[in-house]
Amino acid sequence: MLRNSLELLFLWITTKCITLHMKIYRLFVFIFLLVPCFLGAQSKEILFTIDAHPYYTDEFIRVYNKNLDLVKDDSQKDLDAYLELFLGYKLKVAKAYKMGLQNASAYQSELKSYRNQLSKNYLNDSKVTNELIEEAYERMTKEVKASHILILVDEGASPEDTLKAFQKIKDIKNRLDAGEDFVKVARQFSEDPSVKENNGDLGYFSAFRMVYPFENAAFTTNIGSVSNPFRSRFGYHLVKVIDKRVNRGEVTVSHIMVAKSQNSDTELDNKSRQRIEEIYQKINQGEVFESLAQQFSEDKASAPKGGLLQRFGSGQLSSEVFENVAFSLENPGAVSKPFETSFGWHVVKLIEKHPVPSLKEIKSELEEKIRKDERSLLITNSLAKKVREKYLHTKDVKLIVKIKSVVNDEFYTQTWVVPEKAEALEGTILTINKDRKVAARLFLDFIASKQKSNSKIKPVAKLVDALFEKFTDEQLIAYYNDHLEDEFSEFKYVMDEYRDGLLLFDLMEKEIWNRAKNDTVGLKEYFHENSKLYQWKKRYDVDILSSTDLKIIEKAQKFLKKGKSLAYIKEQLNEEGKINIMSKSGMYEEDYDVLPQFNNLSKGVTAVASKGGYYFVVNVKDEKPAETKELEECKGKVISDYQQFLEDNWINELKKEFTIKVNRDVFENAKRQLQSK
Known part of the structure; x- marks a missing residue:
């Protein structure tokens, strides 16, 4: 556990297989971790040396304090163990420099890219930023429904092409001013590829959902009016504002989904609709929504969580129908009737509604969004004025x-x-x-x-x-x-850690990760030597039947003992439009879901068991003993474990390769300083 907590700091070490895109994503995660928790002035003493190169207490103390909030258990805060891990980290950095990895052009390029990303957080003007925050918040309290027409033109287009595009949009505006229908004109002239599907209708949106020039036009144009032509990085636009309303905020819901067929199979789609109706009836009969979602929802991401979805606002889902149903529910616990989207059939349960927070609550979040938005250009222009004076x-x-x-x-x-x-x-x-x-x-x-x-x-x-x-x-x-780096000490700290982190990524990829993936002989040997770690538990091929009614499940048990099919049992017990029993089938390990409720499972029909307000009976069709998994069945886990095995051995070799001297008196002073906080 201690290793895992410190590895959150050394983000680049833990990343085994990563694309450049994911590296950039982790860059922002790393920035988030580096919130301003830097200590005040620290005494700076040499904590240890590696081949005579010094490493100081101020960095060790800063790193340790930064990670205190990430660990849950006091045992994970052991300073002696942290020192060993920190020393291992610096050994790897030393090895990377010794191998000359810092001279690679790819490394230099990536480091420059990361610095450019990070520097954006410091190229700021507080006055302009605050004005933009206030404007953004005012817009966040509203939602605009708008349609648009787009004439494409690149930002770097020639004057002739730019003029041609502008003339097009101007002519379109004249047609609209003359009374032509916006939808017809949009379908005829708009160069937005989605116009054939949506007629230019963008639905409702709030601040930060569109590029800044588009947002400006939408929020400053009156309802029913069409904006003057304006330019964004995509080209020239006209926006017609259809409606404005108070922002509905965000909503948290759970849902149960039965997917549609992928090839428009009418018979299968009818079965999907029938199944969602059955589930809805069971909800109305008092059965627990979350339990039904876990058993029957075909949304694999949310089903294990009882159907729970992340909170969302208008325009954030790909289905406006789903959003409108979710927001139409009034009180927590309310459940919608079954409804259809392009993905399938759903029922939705309202968990909580979240109104737009106060400006105080989200000011820092708005500032971060502004830095990543086109509005940042306004800040840059203001900065230019300041540096002229500086x-x-x-x-x-x-x-x-x-x-x-x-x-x-x-x-x-x-x-x-x-x-x-x-x-x-x-x-x-x-x-x-x-x-x-x-x-x-x-x-x-x-x-x-x-x-x-x-x-x-x-x-x-x-x-x-x-x-x-x-x-x-x-x-x-x-x-x-x-x-x-001279202006902001925290910027220097972050860049130092990026510099080391990038080197570590390249080093670990070369020395550990690629070896673990490509060394098939070594991987197989490791797997066979540690096969006890990769075991199937006893497994059963079963039909699991559930009901909230004990008498129903007892009837189902009798049918199973007579060899009746699941279809027959449902037909007999789900009468008069009431769903009394449902089932699922598959090969499961002995500790799966309700199976531990049954003692000494064996082939045949079990006794009735209960769990969480439900009664269950199981038909065991086959069983498999506990056995060692095949390598292909657990290869990802084996590779990960093999990587850790190689890394642990490698650290021991590095300790022999480099001369390490730890100043124990200095470390004890640092410990006392940290423990007194």
């Missing part, structure tokens, strides 16, 4: 004048090229804080890259001045970004 910066006016002489009207036709040989244009055009000198060549390249921006600033001299101001903003923000 850092001393000077420009070479004479060099700018020379650059103006080589930029011409070809810029407006996107045909201007940076002069290949122009010694007069070489030199430093911008100096920041005296320690960063920005070459004129970078500004020339910047000018060339902005040709597709379709800037119409004229004459060219004025254009160059405007571009230089943007260039200066970019360079100042880049300078600020590059010095975040």
Whole structure:
């Protein structure tokens, strides 16, 4: 258990098979774990050395404190065991550096990508951020129902293509203003692929559900009106606002689902509908919704939890029908009638309704969403103003004048090229804080890259001045970004851990994980040597019948003893539209569900047993003894265990490879400091 708790810290060590996408996901999980729990000023002493490289108490104390909330048991907080694990962690890092993994281009690229992600949390302006938070919260209290028309155009499209798209959307707006039907026009002209299915109708949505320009148009346009054309990164839009209402908040429900056939089989679909009706009748007869969900729901994700779904709001599910039924239930415990969606037939039970929280309750959540949203551009623009005031910066006016002489009207036709040989244009055009000198060549390249921006600033001299101001903003923000480690100690801590974590991932993949997956001989040997860990319990091939009525289950027992089929038993006992008995069949281990209620299971029909308000009888058709699993039946678990086995042995080898010296007096002082908290 102790190992598992600390492995939450060393997130990269525990990750066995991971794609780049999942690595980025874990990056944000790791950021979440690094909430501001950093201690105040710490005495910094050498805790231990690995080949004379020092590791300090401040890092060990910070790491330990950061993880206190993650462990549940006091035994998992043993500092001596933490020291061993922390030492093992640093040994692996040392090995990675010794192998030169830090020089790999893929590692450097990923580290840069992670830093770019993390730095976004620090490129902030509190005043602008607070204004955006207030705007977002005001919008969160409402929901807008809207339809739209889209004319596609890339962000970097040529002026001609951009103008063409704008003219299209403008012509469409004129047709609508002239009284043409929005739906007909949308079906005819909209370039949104989903228009054929939804006629442009986007349903109800609240803040953060659409890109920011779209959200702005939807929330500022009156009901029944069509917005003026506006642009997003997808192209030009028109939005018609159909309705606005108070946000319904979120809802928690449980459901039971019987799936539809995948090939539109009418007979099977009728059986599905009949089955959901039977389940609904049993609910009305007083049977427990959650128990029925566990037994009969075909939603494999929610069935084990009694049908419980994660809370959701409008527009967050792929079925508006399901959402509307869920929100229509008034009181906790209320159950809907059976209804159909594109996935199957459902009954829904209301667990709880969650109104929109207060601004105070969700302020930090809104701020995080804003940082990941297009609104963050407003914050960046504000930051540019601040860094101009923060850092001393000077420009070479004479060099700018020379650059103006080589930029011409070809810029407006996107045909201007940076002069290949122009010694007069070489030199430093911008100096920041005296320690960063920005070459004129970078500004020339910047000018060339902005040709597709379709800037119409004229004459060219004025254009160059405007571009230089943007260039200066970019360079100042880049300078600020590059010095975040100096500005924020917590940023430095996180980056140090990312740096080590990425190295550990590559190291573990090379030394342990790939070996465990590819070493088939070693894996088989490990499996055979530890076969007692991979055992089937005794298993039974059974029909399990259940009912809330003891007399019904006794009748079912008699039928089973006479050899009657399940279909026959249901036909006899489910009378007059009342579902009295249900069944399930399969091969199960002896401790499955209700089976432990029966003593000495053997072939044939059992006695009646009860559990959780239900009566059960079981027909045991076959039994299999406890036996060792085949490797293929448990290969994933065996690989995982083999990886841990290899890692434990490898750590022992690393301790022999490196010279380790632990300062025990310093460690005891650190222990006293931590234990006094």
